[in-house]
Amino acid sequence: MYHTGNLVKELADKHGRQRENLMPILQDIVRKYNYLTDEAMVEVATELDISAAEVYGTASFYTFLDTQERGKNVIRVCKTITCSMKGKNDIIAVLEDILKIKVGETTPDKMFTLVETNCIGWCHKAPAMLINDMPYTDLTPQTVIDVVKGYMSK
Amino acid sequence: MENKGLSKVDLIFEEINAKEVLQKAFAMTSEEIIQQVLESGLKGRGGAGFPTGLKWKYTAAEKESEKYIVCNADEGEPGTFKDREILDKVPYKVYGGMAIAGKAMGARKGFIYLRGEYRFLLPQLFIELHKFHKMIKEIGFDFQIEYRMGSGAYICGEESALFESIEGFRGEPRNKPPYPTTSGLFSKPTSINNVETLVTAMMIIKMGGAEYVKLGTKDSRGSKVFSISGDTPIPGIFELELGMSVQEFVNEFGDGDTKAVQVGGASGFCVPRKRFIETIIGFEGVPTGGSMKLFNSSRSMYNVLHNYLEFFTEESCGQCTPCRVGCQQLLKGIEKVKKGEAKSTYLNELIKLADTMKVASKCGLGQSVGNAFRSIVENFREEVIY
Structure with a gap:
């Protein structure tokens, strides 16, 4: 849980209060807080003068606009065919082992969420994953450990 | 051609x-x-x-x-x-x-x-x-x-x-x-x-x-940037003149054991080895937005098809029934056949469903699921069943 404070109002001032400004506002909230709470969506609805159902309906359509609690670092491992062929399962196994969570779960300290995602456009450097916005490619079990440890020490 | x-x-x-x-x-x-x-x-x-x-x-x-x-x-x-x-x-x-x-x-x-x-x-x-x-x-x-x-x-x-x-x-x-x-x-x-x-x-x-116009063929003018991945020693991005056959493509990018090339991604067509020579990559043959995936004989084409159908099931927007339900049923269908819970002839019913989706779906997503489905099931039927 988080409190948005003035953020929603500030974002509405920045992007505008038309329907076309909804996505950029939601995207910015997620970039700051990793997911959308019910309260945040109601605030957005109030600022844009549309129903909360419209906001939720839009947000829930998009995979990256999470409406469930997510950790500070969201790890999205590509599961589409090339990454799958090139060892995606080994990557997932290592991540589950070091984070002590299963796919779809968030660590108790809210630092990491592990999910699978569809093609992220790095098939020639498979297997690949995104941590927040950053892609990591040509993964091996060892490089995955190094990358995640880097985030752990941040 | x-x-x-x-x-x-x-x-x-x-x-x-x-x-x-x-x-x-x-x-x-x-x-x-x-x-x-x-x-x-x-x-x-x-x-x-x-x-x-x-x-x-x-x-x-x-x-x-x-x-x-x-x-x-x-x-x-x-x-x-x-x-x-x-x-x-x-x-x-x-x-x-x-x-x-x-x-x-x-x-x-x-x-x-x-x-x-x-x-x-x-x-x-x-x-x-x-x-x-x-x-x-x-x-x-x-x-x-x-x-x-x-x-x-x-x-x-x-x-x-x-x-x-x-x-x-x-x-x-x-x-x-x-x-x-x-x-x-x-x-x-x-x-x-x-x-x-x-x-x-x-x-x-x-x-x-x-x-x-000097580049390419009558139906496919110019050149195209290809995204090449899968079982290839040189995956990456290559700009090639349009009008080559799949065989010529495989000669350059294959690993010597290529059994199929998926041209155009999950919504594209699967070309089996026996069709490499006669199939032109372009609008006169198999069109592509650039996606070229090579599969060698170590790969199960059932797994490939299953992965694609999972992809479409998740990515279908869900507003039109042929696509929403069709993707789910194709996925369940091949799982049933694989497990022996349905006869192999059930695949024929599924192909009819994929054809229906082509006609009845609202947009290109549902309309093209049948491309990969049909071309994989028809060319690799044994792999899908057994």
Whole structure:
């Protein structure tokens, strides 16, 4: 849980209060807080003068606009065919082992969420994953450990 | 059928003097620009392959004062990653192509819809955009480009779903007609083009449509950037002249044991080894937005098909029943056959379902699920069953 404070109002001032400004506002909230709470969506609805159902309906359509609690670092491992062929399962196994969570779960300290995602456009450097916005490619079990440890020490 | 063999080309990533090309374009009339693009025979590089010149002509003919140029950078087709590379290496050519399109159609505003997965590119893209805006201001042409981000939805690569997303709604495709050229973004006439198409258009203005026509075949003019992955010793991004056979492609990129090539991604066609020689990569054979995936004999084509169907089941927007339910049932269906819970002849029923989806689905997603389904089930039936 988080409190948005003035953020929603500030974002509405920045992007505008038309329907076309909804996505950029939601995207910015997620970039700051990793997911959308019910309260945040109601605030957005109030600022844009549309129903909360419209906001939720839009947000829930998009995979990256999470409406469930997510950790500070969201790890999205590509599961589409090339990454799958090139060892995606080994990557997932290592991540589950070091984070002590299963796919779809968030660590108790809210630092990491592990999910699978569809093609992220790095098939020639498979297997690949995104941590927040950053892609990591040509993964091996060892490089995955190094990358995640880097985030752990941040 | 024409067969050009395999040859590498360097048009898309070639560094050019953008200012010179833009000055040349802005000195031309709208009709002259469109005529060059028509003459070049360029077809859309995103996958659907609509003639770019016609799209521009239709949009230009609309009388509305407000029109938009939209660059579709929602590259989500499994196995496609060339637009990312283009935006990374030559963003100024994407912007240039949009400005030329703007001049040709009388639009003053462009949007680039970039998939959320590529957000890491944005800081550099903004720097380049700033330079670009400064440059065209110097030339004296009024054209502004803005970015809009996707948030992880494959379907938003469908043009009307993309408009819905920019407008702040769920990315659900619209009914067509009306087509975007008459009523697109914000219900205004819109030309929506793929990243590579816009860069190619700029190169066509630079070299002339008549020169571009020399590349490729009658049905597939020019060259194309291919995204090559799977069982290949040299995965990556290659620009090749159109008109080669799958065999020639495999000779260059295969690992010596290629049993199938998936051309055009999950929504494309699976070409088995026995058809490599006769199949041309292009609009006369198997079209592609660039995705080329090679599979060698260690791969189970059941797993490939299963992966694609999972993909479509998750990415179907769900608004039309043939696609929503069809994807789910195809996936369940092949699982049943694999487990022996359904007879192998059940696959024939599933092919009928895939054919129905082709006719009854609202947009390209549901309409193309049958491409991969049919071509894999027909060519690798044993692998799907046993």
